[in-house]
Amino acid sequence: MSGRTHLGMPAFPEAATSATRDARLRRNLRHATGTIRAKRAEAVAELPDWAELRAAGAAIKDRTLRHLDHYLEQLEEAVTAAGGTVHWAADAAEANRIVTELVRATGETEVVKVKSMATQEIGLNAALEKAGIRAYETDLAELIVQLGDDLPSHILVPAIHRNREEIRDVFRGRMSRWGRPAPEGLTDDPAELAEAARLHLREKFLRAKVGVSGANFMVAETGTLVVVESEGNGRMCLTLPETLISVVGIEKVVPTWRDLEVFLQLLPRSSTAERMNPYTSMWTGTTDSETADGPRDFHLVLLDNGRTDALADTVGRQALRCIRCSACLNVCPVYERAGGHAYGSAYPGPIGAILTPQLRGTTTELDASLPYASSLCGACYEVCPVAIDIPQVLVYLRERVAEGGEVTVRGQRTTIRPARGHAAERAAMRAARWALDHPGALRAGQRLAARTRRLHPRRLPGPGRAWTASRDLPAVPAESFRDWWRRTRDDRAEGDRR
Amino acid sequence: MSSRETVLGRVRRALADVPRTEGPDDVPVPRRYEHTHMPTEGPGATGAPVDLLAENLIDYRAVVHRADADGLPTLLCRLLAERGSTEVLVPPGLPPWWLAAADPVRIHDRAASTPDELDTVDSVVTGCAVAIAETGTIVLDGSPDQGRRRITLIPDHHVCVVRVPGQVVASVPEALERLDPSRPLTWISGPSATSDIELSRVEGVHGPRTLEVVLLTE
Numbered sequence: 214m215s216g217r218t219h220l221g222m223p224a225f226p227e228a229a230t231s232a233t234r235d236a237r238l239r240r241n242l243r244h245a246t247g248t249i250r251a252k253r254a255e256a257v258a259e260l261p262d263w264a265e266l267r268a269a270g271a272a273i274k275d276r277t278l279r280h281l282d283h284y285l286e287q288l289e290e291a292v293t294a295a296g297g298t299v300h301w302a303a304d305a306a307e308a309n310r311i312v313t314e315l316v317r318a319t320g321e322t323e324v325v326k327v328k329s330m331a332t333q334e335i336g337l338n339a340a341l342e343k344a345g346i347r348a349y350e351t352d353l354a355e356l357i358v359q360l361g362d363d364l365p366s367h368i369l370v371p372a373i374h375r376n377r378e379e380i381r382d383v384f385r386g387r388m389s390r391w392g393r394p395a396p397e398g399l400t401d402d403p404a405e406l407a408e409a410a411r412l413h414l415r416e417k418f419l420r421a422k423v424g425v426s427g428a429n430f431m432v433a434e435t436g437t438l439v440v441v442e443s444e445g446n447g448r449m450c451l452t453l454p455e456t457l458i459s460v461v462g463i464e465k466v467v468p469t470w471r472d473l474e475v476f477l478q479l480l481p482r483s484s485t486a487e488r489m490n491p492y493t494s495m496w497t498g499t500t501d502s503e504t505a506d507g508p509r510d511f512h513l514v515l516l517d518n519g520r521t522d523a524l525a526d527t528v529g530r531q532a533l534r535c536i537r538c539s540a541c542l543n544v545c546p547v548y549e550r551a552g553g554h555a556y557g558s559a560y561p562g563p564i565g566a567i568l569t570p571q572l573r574g575t576t577t578e579l580d581a582s583l584p585y586a587s588s589l590c591g592a593c594y595e596v597c598p599v600a601i602d603i604p605q606v607l608v609y610l611r612e613r614v615a616e617g618g619e620v621t622v623r624g625q626r627t628t629i630r631p632a633r634g635h636a637a638e639r640a641a642m643r644a645a646r647w648a649l650d651h652p653g654a655l656r657a658g659q660r661l662a663a664r665t666r667r668l669h670p671r672r673l674p675g676p677g678r679a680w681t682a683s684r685d686l687p688a689v690p691a692e693s694f695r696d697w698w699r700r701t702r703d704d705r706a707e708g709d710r711r
Numbered sequence: 712m713s714s715r716e717t718v719l720g721r722v723r724r725a726l727a728d729v730p731r732t733e734g735p736d737d738v739p740v741p742r743r744y745e746h747t748h749m750p751t752e753g754p755g756a757t758g759a760p761v762d763l764l765a766e767n768l769i770d771y772r773a774v775v776h777r778a779d780a781d782g783l784p785t786l787l788c789r790l791l792a793e794r795g796s797t798e799v800l801v802p803p804g805l806p807p808w809w810l811a812a813a814d815p816v817r818i819h820d821r822a823a824s825t826p827d828e829l830d831t832v833d834s835v836v837t838g839c840a841v842a843i844a845e846t847g848t849i850v851l852d853g854s855p856d857q858g859r860r861r862i863t864l865i866p867d868h869h870v871c872v873v874r875v876p877g878q879v880v881a882s883v884p885e886a887l888e889r890l891d892p893s894r895p896l897t898w899i900s901g902p903s904a905t906s907d908i909e910l911s912r913v914e915g916v917h918g919p920r921t922l923e924v925v926l927l928t929e
Contacts, residue, residue, distance in 0.1 A: 415917075
């Protein structure tokens with residue numbers, strides 16, 4: 214069942230080392246990300262004002278984040294006025310408890326779920342399972358992951374690490390354990406696989422009494438929630454059940470109805486490279502007449518779970534602009550080779566490398582390794598539709614891991630100690646600082662290095678070996694820049710001064 | 712302390728760097744993007760939104776037809792017959808003349824109808840609230856000629872009538888201006904699709920696998 218979590222995952226370098234040895238995984242990822250990269254570029258090029266939309270998207274999110282308390286209260290009031298019930302969850306355990314109790318109150322023992330990053334993050338399915346409630350994932354890729362007792366590896370396409378043959382095998386082997394078995398003679402044709410998913414899930418949609426979702430956007434001024442999807446499973450879960458429970462991160466609020474005009478242009482083109490995704494559902498509370506359209510009960514669970522800790526960091530805060538489009542994953546050379554599982558959280562890729570350590574802190578070896586899961590090439594920043602400067606935050610978080618410092622953990626200011634294993638890095642930085650503060654020593658050192666350059670090894674010994682395993686040491690020039698300047702320019706400079 | 716206070720308290724402490732005098736509207740949002748990408752007048756004119764709508768609908772595998780008031784009943788009759796539909800779901804306020812020539816039995820969405828009952832119906836015919844040319848999107852808002860969201864979801868064949876040019880806007884910003892957020896809204900761009908298998912697009916999962924759009928000249 215879907216009880217698998219990311220708990221106990223090894224640090225990124227170990228996980229990535231084994232992932233990169235998996236030739237099939239690399240082939241699957243290279244094919245899939247290559248396909249989507251080209252399509253995204255085309256979809257974006259169709260809009261001559263992309264840069265302006267991107268700037269507006271970033272600014273709207275910044276406005277929201279700088280006044281998040283205001284917008285959350287406004288949202289709560291609007292949702293309540295429209296007939297919804299708002300719950301607040303400080304962490305994952307509380308959110309899971311709230312959802313479990315809401316499901317129990319309906320007397321039901323199964324729920325249908327729309328793909329949602331927030332519920333993935335909090336491990337809702339495992340929590341429901343413990344309470345005897347079965348959660349059916351209905352997004353095709355999430356279904357593949359759930360049936361395969363696997364973990365998602367991509368924000369948009371959780372089963373991106375699987376190719377069509379593997380998906381066929383999962384369907385043939387596992388569908389019968391969860392309900393309607395795969396059709397006889399199922400092939401690996403994507404259209405047939407989609408048809409198999411349609412048949413398998415149909416009975417669940419039609420009988421479901423409780424739906425669980427996330428949301429892409431929540432509009433503070435109107436109380437409207439927005440879910441963007443492709444398959445129609447979202448529409449099924451949002452409209453057929455009698456009770457709808459939406460678990461949404463507090464950063465998903467946008468101030469006004471009009472603001473959607475920016476995000477509904479940025480998101481589809483950045484994520485699936487479409488002008489518009491096939492289905493977008495928007496609902497505001499409930500409709501309570503005899504012929505009500507959609508669920509009679511609507512519950513919104515507002516989730517913190519580390520978001521306010523990220524908010525407290527004026528550099529890292531920008532990670533909360535993220536609209537989960539996954540464009541940064543698709544362009545990342547590290548993601549393409551290591552795959553999503555190596556990142557050890559619901560949020561893989563470049564955005565995960567800056568979001569996860571902020572949501573969970575950097576106390577585990579895995580979380581402390583994430584800011585290093587990048588070559589800092591900057592492609593993620595280029596494609597980000599809300600202009601999150603991921604490389605900037607990566608470097609900033611590396612400093613925090615290596616040096617320690619002031620952070621907010623679960624709302625409390627605290628000082629974290631430098632991570633173990635970064636002693637050499639810190640010593641090198643201290644030495645550099647001292648040398649740069651002492652020009653005489655720096656000059657003497659540079660001259661010594663230049664004279665002994667023939668003796669320098671290509672690889673560092675001792676703890677530096679890992680660093681030079683994949684890099685050459687920079688060659689030391691025969692003459693330092695300072696010496697060269699002095700030799701060639703000092704005469705003239707002296708003359709000018711006179 | 713309630714969790715509400717806990718979370719809001721954490722948010723306020725996290726924002727200690729924001730000056731107390733700063734209001735939400737003091738954070739500038741530059742809106743220098745275009746209100747529409749298709750100027751219909753002047754030197755940059757790119758043709759009628761209706762034509763672009765048709766083009767984009769077809770690009771995403773919707774089937775597009777054009778009709779005037781005289782031709783609509785026979786067109787709808789033909790589309791349902793070609794599909795082999797014996798029953799058609801109709802929203803409560805669908806203009807009766809639209810289906811005046813159609814043979815299938817009209818099924819009404821009642822409060823007591825279960826999803827299972829609706830699942831036996833082959834087709835649904837609706838109007839729409841607005842259509843967006845640049846993205847090839849039709850938007851339903853639950854008005855009487857469109858009905859509840861579930862009736863355009865469960866049948867496998869959806870025929871949507873768009874009155875042109877009145878219901879067509881060029882862009883997403885123009886559509887949002889026309890729509891009422893208090894209504895349940897469904898934006899539809901082509902038939903149901905997925906990109907979940909190797910990131911290749913496949914049409915047809917849970918929603919209607921065939922979307923036919925009739926552009927009805929007013």
